[in-house]
Amino acid sequence: MTVIRLTINQKPIDLDPPGNRLLIETLRDELHLTGTHSGCDTSQCGACLVLIDGQSVKSCSVFTGELDGAAITTIEGLAAIDNFGEGDSPLGRIQTAFQQYHGLQCGFCTSGMVISASELLATTPHPTEAEIRHWLEGNICRCTGYQNIIAAIMAAATGSGTGEGGESHV
């Protein structure tokens, strides 16, 4: 084992993981950052997405030991970098838009959806609906039928998700 240094949600941390320790296990079991969900554990569903150096990655399919020096953002730390949320809200602009547009039901897929959307908006600030649908190909939701998720991301992109009492449901 070798000591590695990660930055998780802007805090540095030293770890000494066994070779087969998955990032999702480090996050959930060791650091108790349980906002990242484990859905399929087979790289199919996208519930476990986190940002590694700004790129979305399935945390069920990378080993912690590969990541020395990496900066990781989980859903718990997203608001701090997606900071168009209202006032002192703990939510970022995408999370706020999901709330306003009813972009979640059970919430199991939501942190992955929001992480994925944050990467899209960082590179494509004004995506079309088709671009959003294509982008979310790796994120499975069993509840919403996707419509309100798309609406929420569109709203976050245009800024219309952050106003007072925004329109809900499309």
Added chain:
Amino acid sequence: MYEFSLSTPTNLADAVAQQQDSGGKYLAGGQTLVPTLKLRLADPGHLISLRRIAELRTVSEADGFLTLGAGLTHHEVARSVLVQHRLPFLARMAGAIGDPAVRNRGTLGGSVANNDPSADYPAALLALGARVVTNRRELPADEFFQGLFATAITEDGDESELVTAIRLPCLRRAAYAKFKHPASGFALIGVAVVQGDEDQVRVAVTGSGFGVARLREFEAALSQRFAAESLASLSLSPDEFASDSATSADYRAALAKAMTADAVRQIIQGFF
């Protein structure tokens, strides 16, 4: 998963030496290997991560060839300005593999070394007549890919042999047409068509179920006359395709013809 250790060498020589010392396995993007490990289909003892090896992540151009490092992610290939200019169809193909998170991790070398019978890169490389470079040798794609998950490396049995780069001729009249499996996103059938020098055409199919292969009859007809109509009187034998839970051999054979025609039309219409 079984227990194993993990190392992250920063140059090729160290990676190869660590493989030879440990008898372990190379880890690239992990998008195929990690699920395999979870199923306990492999017990490598040690993994050698290739991600920190800068020499595996370069793109260069010389003498009409692009050389792409094996460690480039699908995302990096899709976004490379050089690839977009010289082999636009390849950039588009890489940008449509899996989903964004798969493209952020999965690599060219991992896909080529794995030679999944439904993977996209092997078809593109075979149709282009690309060359696979390893730490030991350089082979044409026709010799490298040898069937279901089989390559010149797996057949040779030297587990320290490592794909380091792919050399691709910059042939612009090339296209890839993919019919996706609606759930997995992998190719149910994918066909790459390349019209090379002196109008010689190469056609390669992935998703047949038996490993990437060239479609020689189609090649001959298209080399004579490059038009979708040249395929009209030809049909592929279902014996060359597998039946499985996704679909029948007959349907795969029909799809392979339709995708070939589609790729030919893309080239004729200048969408390449």
